[in-house]
Amino acid sequence: MPLFLNTHINKVDRKGRVSVPASFRAALAAQSAVAIVAFPSFRAPAIEVVDRQRMEQFSDSADQYAQFSDTHDDLSLAIFSNAEELAFDGEGRVMLPQSLADHAHITTLAAFVGLGRTFQIWSPETFERHKQSASARVREQGLSLMLRRNTEGGGS
Amino acid sequence: MPLFLNTHINKVDRKGRVSVPASFRAALAAQSAVAIVAFPSFRAPAIEVVDRQRMEQFSDSADQYAQFSDTHDDLSLAIFSNAEELAFDGEGRVMLPQSLADHAHITTLAAFVGLGRTFQIWSPETFERHKQSASARVREQGLSLMLRRNTEGGGS
DNA sequence: TCAAAACCCATTGACGCCCATATTTTCCCA
């Protein structure tokens, strides 16, 4: 299982390419991924990124519910119709499609934000503001939820 | 399970490296850990350190809840986007990233503080002050709270 | 035929890896 950590800010060059952080690539390589799947977040001006495996999981679970629920129907439309597969070049970069860059207001810099099993791509300034307000909320509400116990059986 | 005890003060060299105390490394080696995960404490100017296993557990539980709860979403952001995996070099040192050193006000000395299952890294002066006020609180309030049994199921 | 994108190569700066030295601890034996 991949583990995406930290925030890396990389340049978007004139051709629209960005280096995916080496540590993220390493996390993906563990499952021999040659590409990633990106789609606009519907909660924020950011790009959601998952590996192909996970996208297929989305697809499976969407299949189960889409026919019964307008919400899921809308959800899968939002995700799949806007998702793009981004392939790595020889140097570990991807082309950032214009539509996604626009959605996230990315021009010359891209912030790769590790979120554990997935990561996001933001404009650095937008992300900084988002992070501030999120951490303010965390301080207000306390940490109890995080300290939830997992079942200690067979950890990976 | 690792057990981190005592406080060790080590130097941060010009390149930003610090030796992790040998006893801490021994505790980690029991699970053949080659790296640790560090992130800024929300509660204090200190660096929280956990092993990778524990981070994977966070990741799993966050994965389940983040999509349904704004609180968990904020928490994942606070933890993962600020967390870094620190790998040991051949001498048992790690690179202390600038952002973490800044958060803890660490410049030339780092205090490794064992807290049982995890440990923290402080600036020695800051930690000294923190310890003073903490022990004052303990004297005032008594130890009953600390000695309470945790409710966790099957700790090893 | 032209534009976009995939491919290839060069540069630079940071980090990982290695070796050298200093300091502390452990352990053995007188």
Place this chain on the structure above:
DNA sequence: TGGGAAAATATGGGCGTCAATGGGTTTTGA
């Protein structure tokens, strides 16, 4: 029990490798 050898730990620095970036060239596809 004290001294001293040997090992383990902590610290400092040199150097090679790789990640990030930029630019050029070839291929693809409209």
